[in-house]
Amino acid sequence: MNDVATNILEVSDLCVDYASTTSFGVTGAPSVRAVKGISLTLQRGETLSLVGESGCGKSTTGRCILYLQDPTAGTVTFRGQRIDPANAAEMRERRKQLQIIFQDPNSSLNPRMTAGQTIEEALAFHKIVPKSERSNRVRELLETVGLDDRFRNRFANEDSGGQRQRIGIARALAVDPQIIVADEAVSALDVSVQAQILQLLARLREEKGLAYLFISHQLGVVRSISDTVAVMYLGKIVEQAPTERIFERPLHPYTQALMAAAPIANPRARRERIILTGDPPSPVNPPSGCRFRTRCRYATERCAAEEPLLREIEPGHLAACHYAGEVGLGPADRRPE
Ligand code: SF4
Numbered sequence: 001m002n003d004v005a006t007n008i009l010e011v012s013d014l015c016v017d018y019a020s021t022t023s024f025g026v027t028g029a030p031s032v033r034a035v036k037g038i039s040l041t042l043q044r045g046e047t048l049s050l051v052g053e054s055g056c057g058k059s060t061t062g063r064c065i066l067y068l069q070d071p072t073a074g075t076v077t078f079r080g081q082r083i084d085p086a087n088a089a090e091m092r093e094r095r096k097q098l099q100i101i102f103q104d105p106n107s108s109l110n111p112r113m114t115a116g117q118t119i120e121e122a123l124a125f126h127k128i129v130p131k132s133e134r135s136n137r138v139r140e141l142l143e144t145v146g147l148d149d150r151f152r153n154r155f156a157n158e159d160s161g162g163q164r165q166r167i168g169i170a171r172a173l174a175v176d177p178q179i180i181v182a183d184e185a186v187s188a189l190d191v192s193v194q195a196q197i198l199q200l201l202a203r204l205r206e207e208k209g210l211a212y213l214f215i216s217h218q219l220g221v222v223r224s225i226s227d228t229v230a231v232m233y234l235g236k237i238v239e240q241a242p243t244e245r246i247f248e249r250p251l252h253p254y255t256q257a258l259m260a261a262a263p264i265a266n267p268r269a270r271r272e273r274i275i276l277t278g279d280p281p282s283p284v285n286p287p288s289g290c291r292f293r294t295r296c297r298y299a300t301e302r303c304a305a306e307e308p309l310l311r312e313i314e315p316g317h318l319a320a321c322h323y324a325g326e327v328g329l330g331p332a333d334r335r336p337e
Contacts, residue, residue, distance in 0.1 A: 008178055008211060009042040009065065014074035016060050032283045034060045036235040038074070042179065042211045049214040049222040049243075051258070052232035053280055058215045061232075062181045065213060066098050067091060078179075096126050099172035103184035105164035109156040115142070115167045116152030122174040141170040145200060162193035169200065173208075183215045198225055219262040223247055231255045234280055234291040237310055239324075241317040251319040253296045290321070298323065 016035040035057040042048050050058040063069040065076055067085065075082055078097065083090045102108040109118060119138045123129055129137050139149050145166040156164050165185065172180055182201070186194040202225060204210055216222050222229060223243060230240040231254065239252040250256045257276040278295055281287055290308050293299040302322055310318050313325035 006044045007041050008044050008079050009213075010075075010077045010080075011038060011040050011061070011065060012075045012077075014038040014061065014064055014076065015072045016057070016064060016069065017072040033286075034235055034283060035064070035071075038232075038235075038237055040230060040237070040240070042213060044178070044211055045205060045209045046228065047205065047212040047214055047226045048228045048230065049216060049226040050230050050232055051216060051219065051222055054217065055280065055283075056232040057235040058232050059183055062100070062183055062213055062215050065179075066100055066181055067094060092126070096175045097178045098181065099175065099177040099179070100181045100183060101165070101168050101172055101185040103187050105161060105168045105188075106156065108168055109164060111156050114153050114155055115147075115159075115170075118167060119152075119171050119174050122171050126175045128175060137174070141174055142167075144173060144204075145170045146196075160193075161189050162196060165189060165193075165197055166200070169197075169204075173204070177210070179211045179213065181213045181215065184217070185214075186221060187216065187218060194221065201225065219247075219258065231258065234283055234286055236291060236320065237318075238292065238321070239317075239319045240310070245314075245317055249317075251313055251317065251324040252292075252321050253298055254292050255319075257295075 014035055015033065015037060018032045018034055038057070038061055040048065050061060052058055060069065064071045067076075067083070070085065078094060083094050085091060113121070116135075116138050119141055120134050123134050123137055124131070138152055142149060142151055147163065147166055147170070151159070151163065151167070156167070159167070180201075185201075186197050189197060198221065201212065205212065212225075214222065214225060226243045228240065229243050229246045230237045231246070231252065232238065233254050239246065239250065239255045241251075246255065247259065250259050254276075261276065276295060281291070281294055287294050287304070288307075289305050290296070290299070290303040293303040296303065300322075306322070308320045308322045310320040313319050319325070
């Protein structure tokens with residue numbers, strides 16, 4: 001991680017509600033709280049990963065940070081400042097500093113534009129360099145992401161998935177951002193190409209001090225790239241810690257189950273098998289008390305009655321479980337009476 005530890009992003013008590021409809025398309029059904037009370041910070045040069053099952057609210061959180069979606073409550077501040085979404089100039093400036101890399105480079109690149117036109121469009125829209133310098137800048141950006149100048153004249157369908165993702169990264173870099181939200185950015189790629197893109201992202205972080213919000217369900221990838229990991233379940237952060245600590249010693253039963261289900265590199269390594277049964281409950285009607293209790297093997301009456309707060313169990317290690325850290329590995333070692 002970069003030495004300069006400066007908070008550039010602060011998210012405080014973020015909530016997002018969606019108005020839901022019935023299966024007949026009738027509105028007025030109870031609203032869905034997709035994100036409930038998320039708070040996090042991101043420092044310059046830091047990679048923070050948001051992990052969790054599909055539908056847990058991690059992409060919605062990313063969209064709010066990018067100002068692509070208005071939160072129902074809570075604040076997002078960038079370099080200490082909130083912005084007024086009604087102020088077009090401020091929004092334009094902020095969007096320049098916060099960029100996104102999508103999961104599917106096919107759908108995020110215009111098939112009618114060459115790579116050069118795609119990157120040049122970003123340079124022109126944000127008035128990054130004079131028109132006379134744009135061509136040189138495109139060449140530099142292609143070089144930065146490991147592509148030679150021949151790629152500028154190629155259309156997306158002529159490139160491989162990894163090459164398309166590199167062009168997507170070059171387009172994001174064109175506006176000189178400070179934060180990149182990478183939403184499942186390597187999930188669609190082969191393992192060897194994934195490794196190349198992850199190395200590229202790590203190099204850019206070192207060279208440019210970029211910060212990443214890395215949204216992923218791939219725990220192996222998350223472990224290789226992150227400084228900090230936040231685990232989300234049903235719209236809330238249930239555990240957050242420095243990467244190695246959360247992988248070595250997960251304290252929340254949900255994190256323990258996720259880790260137990262992830263593939264491990266060392267076939268001789270032994271790990272307790274934890275089966276996570278059932279699907280996550282509907283966010284329209286989440287369980288009382290702890291949201292994870294309907295799937296938690298350690299749930300007690302207290303868990304149904306009282307919602308656990310996200311609290312610091314060990315320095316820098318937060319978990320939202322009544323019993324986190326009580327014994328050994330936490331609830332995994334605990335046997336409720
Ligand atoms: Fe399980 Fe209870 Fe902890 Fe929730 S609070 S994770 S139900 S032990």
